[in-house]
């Protein structure tokens with residue numbers, strides 16, 4: 191078997207055939223990887239193939255995930271591929287963001303420009319392909335919004351039932367609208383993400399539902415291509431640092447695995463450092479990192495942040511994320527405040543690049559790392575923007591109207607001024623009479 195499931199626990203490492211519908215190691219309950227006995231592949235030949243496919247008209251070549259299929263070789267039958275032409279996302283030079291962070295130059299890889307507006311599409315492409323290979327008729331996920339939007343779209347394309355479990359009243363409207371429009375059965379659970387996750391995991395073990403959360407290692411195989419494509423866009427010159435937001439910690443895990451495999455296969459000659467950034471109210475890994483705790487998750491009971499995509503207190507992939515930090519030595523996990531996130535988001539916007547609050551933790555984190563001297567201003571740094579601005583327009587509008595509060599206003603509660611997020615970089619709309627001379631004055635014409 192050239193592709194197999196393997197337990198990540200160092201003292202287990204048991205292997206299982208990939209057609210097993212399991213999400214944990216049946217022996218020790220550890221997380222699973224999809225691993226491969228890679229055939230001998232010539233690095234330059236691979237790079238040429240990846241590049242040539244960019245001018246092909248064949249759907250699997252046009253997909254920014256399946257274009258790299260030699261590095262995710264778990265499918266026996268390519269007819270199980272469903273693609274929305276995910277990936278192929280741009281890397282932007284962002285001068286205002288760079289200067290805000292104190293760097294000479296900063297690159298932003300924008301995964302929010304995927305078909306459903308987040309990096310989840312990279313992973314869903316491979317997750318749905320595996321679901322089809324297994325003959326699944328129904329797929330499920332718990333979601334803070336983007337996973338459900340993505341799964342709903344891919345399930346619709348594949349003709350499968352999608353069951354989405356979302357924490358009631360806690361997801362951004364743009365994301366909810368997608369899951370409804372793509373026809374998913376959308377279950378609003380009275381509880382937070384961590385509870386929804388627990389429920390859907392148990393249901394998938396008891397029924398035919400195939401689970402497509404990032405605990406499913408086939409999803410992480412697709413998310414590897416974010417890093418692979420980034421390396422290609424850097425002409426395979428490894429950046430000094432890659433900075434990613436951390437929620438359930440699947441993405442940082444996948445990026446770490448991709449880098450390790452590219453290194454092992456000789457596609458790159460060194461490993462970059464990786465930094466994972468969390469919101470201070472949803473900071474389990476950042477806490478562990480700063481306290482030197484590596485063996486036991488320091489769960490956050492009631493995760494809280496307006497960056498709902500990373501509002502997770504009990505992240506599934508924390509062990510894989512620590513392993514990734516270990517592979518990408520010299521990085522770490524850090525936290526940023528709600529104020530820092532909001533300001534960083536507005537700065538990214540001023541570069542003409544729209545992102546979700548969760549994506550903006552990267553710039554906020556980089557700024558802190560530069561000012562504390564951990565990152566040098568000359569270093570080549572890439573931040574991964576994970577989601578699109580339009581996912582959560584309420585947040586953005588409230589910031590610019592100077593009415594953004596740390597606590598969400600979905601329930602009637604007294605909001606204190608301490609919870610106010612300052613609109614330090616607000617671009618307020620201007621109320622103006624419908625009169626040309628006044629307008630000219632306002633515009634300075």
Ligand SMILES: *Cc1c(COP(=O)(O)O)cnc(C)c1O
Pocket residue numbers: 308309310336337404435436437438439440441442499500546548549576577578
């Ligand atoms: C899912 C998501 C994250 C968090 O990614 P994890 O893999 O759960 O750490 C961050 N930002 C956005 C926009 C997301 O959709």
